[in-house]
Amino acid sequence: MKGNEIKKEPLRLDSLQPCYLYISASDSILEDKIESIKGFLEEKINLDTDFKVFNGAEETSDEEFYNYISTPSLFSPKKIVVIKYIDKVSSSLQKKIMDLISINNGSSVNMIFILTSAKQKFNTKLIDLVKKTGTVKQLRTPHGGDLKNWLEERSKSDGVVFTDGAASLLIENVDLDLNMLKKEYEKLYDYVSSETKKVIDENAVRSLVSRIYSIKVFDLVDCLGMRDKKGSLEALRSLLEDKQSMIGLVTLIHRMFKCFLYIKSASGRSSVTGYIEDNMKVSPYYISRIVSKYINWSSNYTQTEIIKVFELLNDYDIKFRSGAGQDEHLIGKLISEIADISV
Secondary structure, three states: OOOOHHHHOOOOHHHOOOEEEEEOOOHHHHHHHHHHHHHHHOOOOOHHHHEEEEEOOOOOOHHHHHHHHHOOOOOOOOEEEEEEOHHHOOHHHHHHHHHHHHHHOOOOOOEEEEEEEOOOOOOHHHHHHHHHHOEEEEOOOOOHHHHHHHHHHHHHHHOOEEOHHHHHHHHHHOOOOHHHHHHHHHHHHHHHOOOOOOEEOHHHHHHHOOOOHHHHHHHHHHHHHOOOHHHHHHHHHHHHHOOOOOOOHHHHHHHHHHHHHHHHOOOOHHHHHHHHHHHOOOOHHHHHHHHHHHHHHHHHOOHHHHHHHHHHHHHHHHHHHHOOOOHHHHHHHHHHHHHHOOO
């Protein structure tokens, strides 16, 4: 469903169904959906008294929930109950919600449930009930083209010009998160709004837009691919400052060097593309870019050096598991040895 699907229905409150369930693996998409619904309802109900959000991912007070649904509305024709992450709500509360939806399923609906879930399968009875009485929609995660189109339209309306490199870097930095893109765009717009020529280049993006943790991990692996020891250690320092776990980093390094071996084999590009699609949880937007980078960087290591890297990774994996030293110290030594490897 598009972000403004409810707006496409007749703009009357009584046209809404008793319940809506929106499913997406993207938290930002679900948040955006709730905001769009709230925007639609803004002048139709009293949002202060008759629109309430409960979060299943947090501890939900049953008493607060029951007080809200049992309090008659004095200012609005409908009460709106939003329950984020219904899949994480207790089974007893899910049953209560199902009972309320069943009661509301009549010609006169005075309570509307807006449910969101990060899982497609969690309570088949609840999902079937929503399908019968309302609407269940899978929300598509945006891809790079969606974000690029949004950025082009928004910057054009604001009279802002992004260089091609700046636009690509911004989209990469937010890891295809549309809500984050909107927030970071506002930061960049504030930066150039007082300028005569409102041009945003890569330097501005690098200075003002923070890269999220998952992208920083790829930065480190990229530096190893380029045999850039200084860049690798700087990227590692940034990760350690964020106090993030190093779990997964060794796996990503292993996968890159396995790609290098595929590239050096007869099947080349087709093999490495299939391997990345099967083993790396990245958007299709990034796959061709990763393949191109790995093809270029594979020439930085000989096949013998790649095998030596695998030996190092195995040795350090044993050290990590055995607690042979502090993880921060071990990961630093591993990065240095890979960058310096020579056979």
